[in-house]
Amino acid sequence: MTGYVAAEAIQPLDPIAFQLGPLTVHWYGLIIGVGALLGLMWAISEGKRHGIVPDTFMDLMLYGVPAAIIGARLYYVIFQWDYYRQNPADIIAIWKGGLAIHGALIASVLVVIWFSSKRQIPFWKLMDMVAPGLILGQAIGRWGNFMNQEAHGGVVSRELLEGLFLPEFIINQMYIYNPAPGMGLEPGYYYHHPTFLYESIWNLLGFVVLVGIIRRLNIRQGEVFLSYLIWYSTGRFFIEGLRTDSLMLTEFLRAAQVMSITLIVIAIAVLILRRQSGWANVSYWTPVPQQKMQAKQRAKQKGKKKRKQR
Numbered sequence: 519m520t521g522y523v524a525a526e527a528i529q530p531l532d533p534i535a536f537q538l539g540p541l542t543v544h545w546y547g548l549i550i551g552v553g554a555l556l557g558l559m560w561a562i563s564e565g566k567r568h569g570i571v572p573d574t575f576m577d578l579m580l581y582g583v584p585a586a587i588i589g590a591r592l593y594y595v596i597f598q599w600d601y602y603r604q605n606p607a608d609i610i611a612i613w614k615g616g617l618a619i620h621g622a623l624i625a626s627v628l629v630v631i632w633f634s635s636k637r638q639i640p641f642w643k644l645m646d647m648v649a650p651g652l653i654l655g656q657a658i659g660r661w662g663n664f665m666n667q668e669a670h671g672g673v674v675s676r677e678l679l680e681g682l683f684l685p686e687f688i689i690n691q692m693y694i695y696n697p698a699p700g701m702g703l704e705p706g707y708y709y710h711h712p713t714f715l716y717e718s719i720w721n722l723l724g725f726v727v728l729v730g731i732i733r734r735l736n737i738r739q740g741e742v743f744l745s746y747l748i749w750y751s752t753g754r755f756f757i758e759g760l761r762t763d764s765l766m767l768t769e770f771l772r773a774a775q776v777m778s779i780t781l782i783v784i785a786i787a788v789l790i791l792r793r794q795s796g797w798a799n800v801s802y803w804t805p806v807p808q809q810k811m812q813a814k815q816r817a818k819q820k821g822k823k824k825r826k827q828r
Contacts, residue, residue: 528693528707533665544613545665553658554583557651564647564732569805570639578633578644585629586622587612593621597765597773615666618765619656619754620777626652639806642740646802649746650728656750657721663714664691671711671760673699679709688712696762713760720753738798740788747785751778 535543561575594616595602595609602609630648634641663669670692679689692712697705727749728742755778758764765773792798 528690530667530693531665531687531691542613546613546615546662549662549665550617550655550659553655554579556658557648557655560651560654561647564650568643568647568803570647574637574639577637578630578648581633582626582629585625587617589625590617590619590622593618593624594765615663615668618774620774640739640800642743643800643802643804643806646732646739646742649743650725650732653721653728653746653750654725657718657725660714660718660721664688664712667691667694668763669714669717669761670694670763671713672762673701673703673708674711676709679712684712684715688715710762711760713757716760717753717757720757721750724749724753732802737802738792739800739802739804740792740798742802744785744789747781751781751785754778755782 531545533545535545535548537543558575558579561578562572565572565575591609591612597618598616608614626648627645630644631641633639634644660669673696676689679692689709692710693707694710695706696703696708696710699705699708724746728746731737731745732742755775758772758774758778764775767773767776
């Protein structure tokens with residue numbers, strides 16, 4: 519079924535990118551960092567169209583990234599508490615994987631609620647500008663799972679992977695030891711569904727869709743973010759059904775699928791309610807005057823500093 523090959527014949531990619539003395543840099547963290555950076559670049563670019571100064575998103579990232587990592591890790595650890603209770607030192611070992619996007623999303627929304635109030639920027643507008651960058655970062659971040667040989671699906675044949683026209687390096691990286699493959703198979707090395715790739719492609723398409731919505735439709739504030747929730751959650755629901763490492767609520771309920779359905783229902787309900795009630799009466803393209811004023815004030819302050827230095 520699997521086109522079995524001797525384990526030593528296929529060597530997995532090294533999860534370590536490089537070492538600087540005692541410092542070990544893993545591909546997992548590096549790739550997630552690149553995804554976060556590109557997401558930030560998108561937000562800054564989009565913010566300029568709305569009169570929001572780039573420093574705003576830099577400051578948001580300083581708060582948001584640590585909160586997202588902590589939230590993602592806590593979410594994962596809670597659902598794997600039986601293991602981490604016995605291995606508490608591994609709780610902080612995020613380079614081994616184990617970051618749940620739903621935990622990161624919850625933490626990020628809480629940070630944006632606080633940050634938008636502090637900076638006097640509408641919450642929905644800020645989330646709209648962050649959402650495309652967020653899904654772009656997720657698309658890239660899944661390749662960190664690829665390097666760790668995690669977030670994969672069940673056992674498949676090599677012929678199936680070749681039929682998907684995947685490059686050899688992806689096929690080889692999906693040749694993973696499985697202690698309990700099921701289907702009457704013995705523990706050993708088998709090829710697996712590259713579910714990381716399915717989700718990466720889905721998220722990349724989602725980025726294109728969200729940008730298309732922004733550029734072509736007369737949308738209101740909040741609707742880009744709500745569209746993100748619907749798009750991402752729909753793909754995650756189906757892809758999660760193929761995975762073998764799901765966080766479980768019960769023996770039969772996958773946490774990510776329950777959360778995905780919940781987010782889809784909430785997002786659709788909020789989208790309809792805001793339209794019908796008239797709460798969504800502000801266009802996405804409405805600028806933020808407060809931010810324009812702050813930008814002018816900062817420019818004046820910088821000009822004064824330069825004159826003093828002269």
